[in-house]
Amino acid sequence: MTRPRSDLARLAPDGRAARQLMRSGAYNGHTAGMAPGHVQANLAILPRREADDFLRFCQRNPKPCPLLAVTEPGDPLLPALGDGLDLRSDLPRYRVWRDGDLVDEVDDIAALWRDDLVGFAIGCSFSFEEALLQAGVPLRHVAEGRNVAMYRTSLPTTPAGRFHGPMVVSMRPMKAADAIRAVQVTSRFPQVHGAPVHIGDPALIGIADLARPDFGDAVAVADDELPVFWACGVTPQSVVMAARPAFCITHAPGCMLVTDLLNHRIASF
Structure with a gap:
């Protein structure tokens, strides 16, 4: 529960x-x-x-x-x-x-x-989420008590030895003004993924259906919102699979x- x-x-x-x-x-x-x-x-x-x-x-x-x-x-x-x-x-x-x-x-x-x-x-x-909330940027998965939605993408990582594979991202839906503020806030936290890697059309990074995350819980994206994607620390699990x-x-x-x-x-x- x-x-x-x-x-x-x-x-x-x-x-x-x-x-x-x-x-x-x-x-x-x-x-x-x-x-x-x-x-x-x-x-x-x-x-x-x-x-x-x-x-x-x-x-x-x-x-x-x-x-x-x-x-x-x-x-x-x-x-x-x-x-x-x-x-x-x-x-x-x-x-x-x-x-x-x-x-x-x-x-x-x-x-x-x-x-x-x-x-x-x-x-x-989770570290930069606290800063986002303090800056007045709402986070739907937090409000709903869910885990953040995470997706495997078509974005490649840079290989090292045997380790290679696609990047995993986490997604948070936001209104445009909140997305701009989120870029400003999270850019201050490079040790916990920093600024987003993509904003907008998920198909451009190989995500077919936002309602079916590879990890975590799906959340709705309203008509007046943009999906905002950050690089995610679940990427090593994608790399292990590859x-x-x-x-x-x-x-x-x-x-x-x-x-x-x-x-x-x-x-x-």
Whole structure:
């Protein structure tokens, strides 16, 4: 059952409280609205032999994959993002991939952890959503308590080693004036995807039907609104499907790693 954003803020007022909630197994839903003011992150975990190529992939594709932090091989902790933060337990839900196929979705990955795994924390649009709301830009999926709609596109990423594939975008419908304001606001947040990559006709970026997102929940686009598209941190999941590494773990879409970093500290002025 989807909880209202205000309920999630009360349940998890900060990053530590959010992670404790996940670690206890008390919550496994989406994290939009949790820990107001705190940075959330997408997650990708790969074996060490493929980590260097994936690191280069992120460096070459900073819009969909803005890196926040990388673990040492075999170490599930990320102290740079949170005191005691443990990648094995501190997300609400994970996806497990083998040879590019999604084989499982779990609430904890302690049993799957290996000494050769490297974790990548990647910036998430939930951070700039807070800035948009503060600027008076309405977000329909937030108002309706839904996960943001996400789509695979025809926009290519820049390959690195075996890693390649199409960009995933998130979409928010907006009136024209709000879309202009959204470009101004999100341009200040390059560490969490920055400005939109496309505004308007979805067919121009290979999206056939906005009512059928590849990830997340569909929302209506009114006649006087434009669909506005941002590069999305679910892109690594699209890349995993294309590159087919033997093993990979990611977050489930919308189920993010909630950190102790503050949104206002990653804004560019």
